[in-house]
Amino acid sequence: MIQKRAIRVVAIGARLLVGIVIAVACVAGVIAAVALPWPGTASEPAQVPVTPSAGDTTLVCTGDFRAVGRNSLDAAQQLSAGTPDLTVDSNGPREDSALVVPELEGAGAPQQFTGSAEQGGVALVAAAESITLRDDDLSGLAASACREPHTESWLVGGAVDTGTSDLIILSNPGDVTATATLTVFGLEQTSSTTLVPAGTQVSVPLASVAAGAQDPVVRITAAGAPLRAELQSSLIRTLDPSGIDLQDTAGAPSDSLTFAGVQVVTKSADSALTVVRLMATGQATEARVTVRAGGEDVHQLSVPLESSTPTEVSLDALEPGTYSVEVEADAPVVGAVRQTTGPGAGSDFAWMTPAPEIRGEVLVAVPGGAKAKIHLVNPGDADATVSLAPTTGGAGQEIDVPAGEDVVVDADPQTTYSLTADEAVHVAVALSGTNALAGWPVWAGQAAQEPIIVYP
C-alpha cells in the first residue's frame, strides 16, 4: 500500500513537472514568436501595363491678348490688345482651323492645329505664340505654347488685387458643349460652372470666381469635352503697366514637382522677385523646395502646407541666372513659380509651371519676341544626351546633360526644334529681354504617354 502510494506520488510529481514545463514552454514560445521575425510570402497582383493608343493631337492657341476696361462705358468689355506672333510646325500633315471668340469682336481667331495620328503612328505638332505689348495699360512680353485640351486643369497663379485684371480663358476645340467646373482654392473653397460651346473660346474674370482669395489656385474640371484652360494675367502698379503673362495648366498634382527655366534677371534683396506658390491638394504636408543651378543646391527651404490652402513663399537673394526648382512633398501638391524682371514699374513677370519628364522625341516651338533659351534639367541618376535640331533643317547639336545637372541652350526665334532625349529630362523654354519675361515647360506629346497599369 505504501509502495503504491509512493509510486503514485512520484507519478503525480512527474506529471506536474511535465505540465509546468509545457505551460512555461507555451508562454516562452509565444513571446519568442512575437519577437522573432516570421517568414512571409507576397505575390504580385495580375497587372497589365497598357499604353493608351495615341489619337489625333489637337493644339489650341490663345489668340489675341485681351484688354479689359478700355471702354469706359462698359468696363467688362474686352478688346483685342494685339495678335500674337505664331510659330508652328509638325512632322506630318495637319489641319488648321480657328475657334470662335464671341467676346472679341473683329479680332483674329485663335488657331487650332490637329495633327492626324493616322499617318505613321504619332503626330508631333508644336506651336507657340508670343506677343509684346507697350500700351498704357498692358506692357511686357506674354508667350506660351499652344496646348492640348484637358479634362482637368490646375491654374496656379494670378491675383485678384487692385491693378490686376486676370482672365481665365477656356477653349473648347471639341464638337460638343463642355461644362467647366471652376473650383477656386483660397482661404475658402468656392465652385462655379461655365458652359463652353463647341469650337468656342470664352473667358471668365478671375476676380468673379475668386473674389477675396489671396493667392488663388483654380481647378477647372471639364465635362462633356476636354477644355484648354489658361490664365491671362496683367498687372498695373499705381498707373504703370507692370507686366503681362499667359499661364498654362500646372499639370496634375504630384508629390514631386520640377521647374525648369526659372529666370532671375536682377538681384533684389528687399522685394520678392521670385515667388513659389504651392498647394497641397489632398492632405496637409510639408514641401521641401530646392533651387538648383549648375548642379548645385543654391537655396533650400521647407514649407508647411495645409490641405487645399495655397501658400506662397519667396525665393530670396538669387543671383541672376537660370535655375531649376524642385519641390518634394509627402502628398500631392500643385505649384508654380512667379518670376519678375525687377521691382517697380515697367517690369514684366511670368509664371513658370512644372515641367514634366520627357523621354523620346518632342517638337519644341520657339516664338519670336525676345531672346530665347532652352533649359534642360536632368535630376535623374543617369547622364542624358539630348539632341536638338531645327525641323527646317540645319545643324543639330548633341547636348550632354550629366546626371543632376542642367544645361542652357540658346535657341533661334521663330524656329521649331525636334528634341530627342534618351533619358528623362525636364525641359523649359525661357524668353527674356528688357522688361520682357516669359517661359513655359515643354510637355510631351501623346507620343510619350505613360503606360497605364491595369488590374484585371
Next chain:
Amino acid sequence: MPTRVHAIIVARPGPSSHAQLLRTIDALTLQTRRPDAVTLVVCGDGTAARESEAIGGIAESIIEARSGTSFAEAVQLAVPRITDGSTVWLLAHDTAPHPGALAHLSGALERSPSALIAAPKLVDVDNERELVSLGITMTTLGRSVELAAGELDQNQHDGRDDALGADIRGMLIRSEAREHLQPDPSLNGADEGLDLGVRARLAGGRVVLAPGARISVSPDGPAALPKGAAQRAYVTRIAQLHRRLAYAPAIAVPLHWLTLLPLALWRTVVHLIGKRPASVFPEWGAAIVEMIRFGAVARSRRNIRAFRRASWASIAPLRITRGELHRRLDDGHGSEGGAVSELNFFSGGGAWAVLGALAVSVGSFTTLLAWPALGGGALLPLRDTIAALWRDAAWGQRGVGIDVAGPADPFAGVIAVLGTLWGGAPSFAMVLLWLLALPLAVLGGWFAATRITDRGGLRIFGGVAWSLAPTFLTALIEGRPAAVLLHLLLPWLFHTAVVAHRSWGAAGAASIVLAATLACAPSLAPAIALLWLLAIIIVLSRAWFHGAVRLLWMLAPTAALFVPLIVWQVRRGNIWAVFADPGFVWAGPQAAADSAGRLLLASGFPTADFAGWADLTGSAVAAWAPLLIAPLALLALAAAVAPRWGAGITLLGVTMAGLATAFMAVGVTVSFAQGTPVEIWPGTGLSLAWAGLVGGALVTLDTAVTMPRLRVAAVTVAGLALAVCAVPALTAFHTDRTVLTNGPQSTLPAYVAAEARGDREVSTLVLTPQNDGGLDAEVVWGASATLGAQSTILTTAIEPQGADISTLSVDLLSARDFDAPGELASLGIHFVLLDQVEGNESDAARAFRVEAVTALDQRAGFVKVGETDKGVLWRLEAEPADRAEPSRAEAGVSSSITVIQLIVLFAALLLAIPTRASRRAARARSRIVGRSPEEPLVLPRRREDVRDDDALDDDTLDDDGPDEDGPEARATSEGVVEGSDESTDDLDSAASAPESAADVPESATDAAPESATDDPENAADGAPESAAAPAPESAAAPAPESATDDPEQPDESVDPEEER
C-alpha cells in the same frame, strides 16, 4: 436396416486447419453411429492429409482440389464417389460432431419419411452454449434470416422440428434426393443450406431439425461466411440476389434484373444511414456481378425446375412473417449497459444561455432587424435566386470575369447553403446570420464544452466564453462573413471531430463540418492537418484501425471540394493562393506582420482596434484590454497540470497552432483588392487559438479546481472579464463605430440591378481608376457583385484570367478610334460602369476618372444612363453577344467534378444522419473525451448529502439538481471505473447484433439499427481500448474513457461509495 452414410469433409490446407481436421476426424471416430464412408476434399495441397494416419484410417479417398475451390464446388467433386443409396453428410474441417450427432440426424431422416434433409444444431466451438445456427428461413423478399443464431442455448428451440432451411454445415441429405440436392456453387458460399431447403421443399419434401445432433463449428471454416465485413456483405448480398433471380417466375426475372442497380443505390443510402459504409462497395459489386451471371442463373433455375414437384406456395408457411420480424426487432434498448450520458441541453441550462445570447444580440444589433441586406467591410449581397447561388458553388463559369471557367471556391457552397436557408431573399440570410451569430456561437460553444465537462454551469461558461471571443466580435463589427461563419462552425468541428474515431455518425458529421470550416478559412488547413495527424498517430498507436479509417474519411469531403481548386492553382504556379481568404477581398484594418502586430495577435485581438476599445477609449487605455483575457489564459495554462493533463496539453497545442496560424497569416499576401495586396485575415487563426484557450480553461475548471466555491469564483472572474471586454464591440453598432451598412442590395446601379433581376446573365464592365494612377477593370455578371460569385482564382490571380480586357479597357478611355461598342458586345458586355475607389480618392485617380468620363461620353454607341452614387453608367447600344457556352470538354469536366463532389457530400450527410442506434451508442459512452484515470470522480450527490452551506454554490455549477444529477454522474463514474466492463458491453451488443440486423427489411427506411457488420467493429474497437489502457490518455483525441487495470481503481471507486 440403416442406410449407408457417406460423409464428405471439405478441408483447407494449413497447420491450424489440419489440427481442426484431425479433431473432426477424431469426432467422427467417436460417433455412436459412424459414417460408412468418408471422402475428404482438400482445397489445396493435400500432402499433410495423405500422410496422416488418422485420416488414412477413416477416409476412403482424398481428393485434391484447387485452392480457391468453394465448399459447394468441393462437394460436387466428391459426389461421384458416393455409392447409390447413401445419404450424404456435409462436413468441413472445422465441424466437429458431438458423439451422437450422426445417430440423431439419420434417426430424424428415418422417423420422417417426408424429410429430405436433416440439419443439426450448430454451436460455437469455443463456447458450446452459444448457438451458431439452428434453422434458417427467409422473408417474403427473400432475405435469409437465422432463427436462433447468437442465442444462448438453453434448449429453447429444441421443440422446433420444421424449418425452411438450415446451415449447410452438418446437413444430412437423403440418398434419393442427393442427385438433385447439391449445394449451388453460384451462391458464392452463402445461403447454400437455405437454398437446399427451399429446393427440398419444392420437391415435396422438407427439412427437419435435429436439435439433438450438436456440431461444434468455428467461425472461419470453409463453409462459414467470410469473417471480413466487406466480404461477408458481398457474399450474402450476391447469394440473396442470385436466389431472387433463380426463384422468381420466368416472367419476373427481367424485371428483377432491371431493379438490381436501383436497389443497389437505395441500399447504399440505407447502408450509409445505418453507418455501414463498408457494405457499400460489396453492394455494388454484388449487383453488377449478378447482372452479368446469366449462365449461373439459368443453371440454378434449371436445377430447381428439374426437381420441382410442389408449388412455390408450399414454402410460404415457413417464411418469416412481418409480425415475427417485428417481434424479433431489438431496438437495443438497454445495451448502453447502464452508462447513459444524457445531453441535458434544456435541463442543464444551455437553452437559457442561448436565449440570453439572443436577447443580447438583438439588443446589440437592433436596427439590423429592419435591414434587407447587409453591406460594408467584406460583406456583399447574395444572389437573387437559389439556382444562381448553387451555380456559383459548382465548377464552371465564374460570376466575374470573362471566359473564366474554373473551380468554385468551397466557400461559395457555404454561402449557397446559407442563402438557401432564406430562399426568398438570400441576402437577408446574411442579416439573420449576424443577428443569430451570438446565440449560435453560444450554442456551438456549449456543445463543444460537452466534450470536456459534464457540469451544466461550466458548459454554459464554455458557450459564453466562445461567443465573446474578441476575434469573433471584431469579425462581426467589421463585417467579415467568412470569419464569422468559421467561428460558428469551429465548435461543431470540435464537438464531432474529437469523437470521429468512435462512430461513423460522428465521422460523417465531422467530415462535413471540416469541409465547411476549411471552406471559410483555408488558412487553417495546416494547423488542422497537424491536429489531424496527431489524432491519427494516437488512434493508430492504440491500434484502433476502424477509428483510423473513420478519421481518414473525415478528409474526404474536404478533398472533394478543394482538389479542383488546388489543381487549378498548382497549374498556375500559385500554390500559396490555395490558402487565400475566400469571398470579397477587403483591405480592412488588421494586425501588421511585425512584432507589434504579433503581440496584438498573441493578446487575442486581430486588429489594432482591440475589438472596439481603441475607438471607445483611445489607444492608450485600449492597450490594457488584453488584461481582460488574462484570467481565461491563466486557467488554460493551468490545464497542463490539471488531472486531465493529456486533454489539457493537447488543447494548449491547439492554441499554439492557432496562434502560429495567425502569426503566419499576416505575413502571407496572396489576395488582391483591385490590385492592392491584402494579407490573410489572422482572426481565423485566433478563433482556433480561442478554442484551445476556452477548452483548456474548462479542463482546469472541471478537473483541477475541485472546491466548488473556488470554481464559482474563477468562472465569475473570467466570465466577467470577458463580458467587460466585449462591451465596446457589442455597443459599437449603436454608437456608429462599425462599418456595417444597410444594404446596398446591389453594388451596381439600380438600372443594372433591374435589368439583371432574377440573375439574368447581364454583365457590367466596372472600371475603377486607382489611386496610383492605375485602372482596375473587372466584369461582374448579374445584378450585383455577390459574395458567392467572388472567386479566389480571380482575387489571387498573378496573371490575367480568362479573356484579357486590359487593353480594351484602356483603349475605351483613350483617344483611340475603334469600334468600341462592337468589341465590348462581342465579349457579351452590356454596361460600362465607371466607379471611384473607396475612401480617399487621389488626384491622379480623380483626374483619370474625369478624363475617362469625358472619353466615354464622346464615344459613339454608348448611351449614358446617368451618374449614380455607385458610379457613372453607360449602356451599350449594340446587342451584346450571349455569354459563351462552355465547350463540351468543359461541360464534361464540370459535371463530373460536380457529381463526384455531390456523391461524397451526400454520403457524408447520410453518415451524419443520426439514427436510433447511433444516438444510443452516443449515449452509451461518456461525452467527455480524453478522460484520465487520475482525475477526481464526479459522484452522484443525493439531496440529503448536500450540506446546506455549499448547496447553493454547487447547484450553480453542477448540473441543476441533485436528482437529475444522479444517474448521469453515476454513469460517468461507471464509465471511468468500470471501463474494463466496456469490452464486455460491446461484445454483448455485438452478440445481440445479428438479431437487430435481422430485421432491416429491404424497404425499411426507419430505424436502421447498427448491423451485424458494424457491431463487431465496435467490439473490436472496444477490446483493444481496454487492452491498451495502461498507457495513460495523452490527448484530446478522442479517447473514450480509457479503462484501466490500475489496481487503485477499485479502491477509488469503492471509497466514495462507502462514504456515501
